[in-house]
Amino acid sequence: MKICVFLKRVPHTATKLRLAPGEGGSPSRSIQTQGVEFTMSPYDEIALAEAVRLKDEAGSGEIVAVSVGDDSSLVILRTALAMGADSAIHVRAEIPTGLELDGFQISTVLAGFLRERSFDLLCFGRLAVDDQNSQVGTMTARLLGIPSVADVIKVQPAEGCLRFHHLIEGRVEVVECKLPAAMTAQKGLAEPRYPAIKQIMMAKKKPCETIDAEVPEPVLETMSLEPPPARNPGRIVGEGAGAVPELLRLLREEAKVI
Amino acid sequence: MSTAILVYLESSGGEIKKPSLEALGAARRLAAQNGGEVCAVLLGKGAAELAAGLNGVQRAFVQPGELFDSFQLNETADAVGEAVRETGATIILLAGTSTGRELGGALAADLATCVAADAVDLSLSDGALTVKRPAYAGKALLTVRFRKLPAVVTLRPNVFAQEPDGEACGDVVSLSEPAGEPRSRVVDTVTPEATKQDLTEADIIVSGGRGLKGPEHFVVLESLAETLGAVVGASRAVCDAGWRPHSDQVGQTGKTVSPRLYVACGISGAIQHLAGMSSSKFIVAINKDPNAPIFQVADYGIVGDLFEVVPALEAELKKQGVGVV
Numbered sequence A: 001m002k003i004c005v006f007l008k009r010v011p012h013t014a015t016k017l018r019l020a021p022g023e024g025g026s027p028s029r030s031i032q033t034q035g036v037e038f039t040m041s042p043y044d045e046i047a048l049a050e051a052v053r054l055k056d057e058a059g060s061g062e063i064v065a066v067s068v069g070d071d072s073s074l075v076i077l078r079t080a081l082a083m084g085a086d087s088a089i090h091v092r093a094e095i096p097t098g099l100e101l102d103g104f105q106i107s108t109v110l111a112g113f114l115r116e117r118s119f120d121l122l123c124f125g126r127l128a129v130d131d132q133n134s135q136v137g138t139m140t141a142r143l144l145g146i147p148s149v150a151d152v153i154k155v156q157p158a159e160g161c162l163r164f165h166h167l168i169e170g171r172v173e174v175v176e177c178k179l180p181a182a183m184t185a186q187k188g189l190a191e192p193r194y195p196a197i198k199q200i201m202m203a204k205k206k207p208c209e210t211i212d213a214e215v216p217e218p219v220l221e222t223m224s225l226e227p228p229p230a231r232n233p234g235r236i237v238g239e240g241a242g243a244v245p246e247l248l249r250l251l252r253e254e255a256k257v258i
Numbered sequence B: 001m002s003t004a005i006l007v008y009l010e011s012s013g014g015e016i017k018k019p020s021l022e023a024l025g026a027a028r029r030l031a032a033q034n035g036g037e038v039c040a041v042l043l044g045k046g047a048a049e050l051a052a053g054l055n056g057v058q059r060a061f062v063q064p065g066e067l068f069d070s071f072q073l074n075e076t077a078d079a080v081g082e083a084v085r086e087t088g089a090t091i092i093l094l095a096g097t098s099t100g101r102e103l104g105g106a107l108a109a110d111l112a113t114c115v116a117a118d119a120v121d122l123s124l125s126d127g128a129l130t131v132k133r134p135a136y137a138g139k140a141l142l143t144v145r146f147r148k149l150p151a152v153v154t155l156r157p158n159v160f161a162q163e164p165d166g167e168a169c170g171d172v173v174s175l176s177e178p179a180g181e182p183r184s185r186v187v188d189t190v191t192p193e194a195t196k197q198d199l200t201e202a203d204i205i206v207s208g209g210r211g212l213k214g215p216e217h218f219v220v221l222e223s224l225a226e227t228l229g230a231v232v233g234a235s236r237a238v239c240d241a242g243w244r245p246h247s248d249q250v251g252q253t254g255k256t257v258s259p260r261l262y263v264a265c266g267i268s269g270a271i272q273h274l275a276g277m278s279s280s281k282f283i284v285a286i287n288k289d290p291n292a293p294i295f296q297v298a299d300y301g302i303v304g305d306l307f308e309v310v311p312a313l314e315a316e317l318k319k320q321g322v323g324v325v
Helices: A042-058 A073-082 A103-114 A136-144 A197-203 A241-254 B018-034 B047-052 B073-087 B098-110 B215-228 B236-240 B271-277 B306-320
Strands: A002-006 A009-011 A038-040 A062-069 A087-092 A121-125 A148-158 A161-168 A171-178 A181-185 A208-212 A220-226 A235-239 B005-009 B038-043 B059-063 B091-095 B115-119 B121-125 B128-135 B140-146 B151-155 B171-174 B184-190 B204-208 B231-234 B261-265 B282-287 B300-303
Touching: A002 A042, A002 A136, A009 A073, A038 A042, A038 A073, A042 A062, A042 A121, A042 A148, A042 A181, A062 A073, A062 A103, A073 A087, A073 A197, A073 A208, A087 A103, A103 A136, A103 B098, A121 A136, A136 A148, A136 A181, A136 B073, A136 B098, A148 A171, A148 B073, A148 B098, A161 A181, A161 B098, A235 A241, A241 B282, A241 B300, A241 B306, B005 B018, B005 B073, B018 B038, B018 B091, B018 B121, B018 B151, B038 B047, B038 B073, B047 B059, B047 B171, B059 B073, B073 B098, B091 B098, B098 B115, B098 B151, B115 B128, B128 B151, B204 B215, B215 B231, B215 B261, B215 B306, B261 B306, B282 B306
Parallel strands: A002 A062, A002 A121, A062 A087, A087 A208, A121 A181, A148 A181, A235 B300, B005 B038, B005 B091, B038 B059, B059 B171, B091 B151, B115 B151, B204 B231, B204 B261, B261 B282, B282 B300
Antiparallel strands: A009 A038, A148 A161, A161 A171, A171 B184, A220 B140, B121 B128, B128 B140
């Protein structure tokens, strides 16, 4: 089975965001990237771990790690090679500093290059933890005319197809798809395994191809990025169980939420 | 410029789901300000009956096929696509549920556009749609403008108001039956024993962290949640430890929630957790450590042992009688 895994470079989730100043007095449109630690988006990591698990279980197969972006994407591709991908493809696209390609642009680029390749399974994270638009996996699959399943928590190989267990509206549905197919990974699907030094060294010998993307015009224009509305300073109502009646009074009379 | 707005309505157990009614409310307000028609799509069992009872919708498109009793991405996208063509809709609104998110991507592919996911505000002027939405799990608010229409937007549950009853639905139109071999088929559905409301749609959330000391102690929170009519959530630490399912996790790699009341018990408040819940309307924190970061976002805090405070809270609620607004 040939599996492509799609990876996005994002700020580490522990990052305390600072906004970059806007140009010429206009509002900020991006975060400050200086001093920020970038990583592979956590759900992409899970998708990669599941691809490795499926290959191990089958005893054969090939995993290709793919990332769209400028040269900074190479770092996460190298990590992916160390984590078990066999080869990497950097789909090179220049991105204005701090801004993002939108979901339409990324999906169009991915579908364009995938039409010329053979694959059995496309693995995406359910969303990237930066812009959180959660559309690229499903959009790419629909553009390619292949089935896709989102928020997958278990993959079972079956006769000539795969069974995807996924979360939908609080229930688990098991969806059977003929290949090629696409899926997006939800937490619980697989545990990412972080590479040892030996794997990191070996990854340097694995092939990494670069192709230039033809990026369509964006659909979305970022107007501003702002901090969330500040919360009113709260207060400590008291200590221990004795503070409960006062808490309830405040919730009823001041907050009026119960 | 007037335009048709199409809303995809999810239903379950013979009722339209609340996040879908909120999306319909948003559509009706946009249409009231800008002119144009509000149309709706309903699929699956009872679709025609529900459509006939709709308010403030000019045209409803229905397809009651059994196929839609489970979630069928491609056939659902095809059906909504047919309604888009029939109405010439340029704005497609969906609830920000797992269904809405998945369907949004497929529709955007068909319409060569983007999804703006999890919108908390929408405005339309001179034919340009601007959407405000959280990014970085709520650590920032992003405002994006669609450079062209059509646009697909999913709306964050619990944010948009429903509209009161309006004129009864004018016209119920049948969509074509799904044709051809489905690309995928649902072979099994596992429904949890008790149907639990999704955290993102919950009005009140009682959430627990490492301070619970073990999975067996969540019964304390379950009990308070039952009294309050709340849903139980959890921090990443306890989900990663396997105490609670991942679907209960609130935070940057879990769910971003905005309930009316969020009660954080034994949660210190890591930055990823705060990002996921700080847009709650009111936050109560119960924690032993007076320096826990959770107190910085809480409206009301109690410093103390949750194993004493939570049962006392529940007992007092029962004594006073819970009158949830």
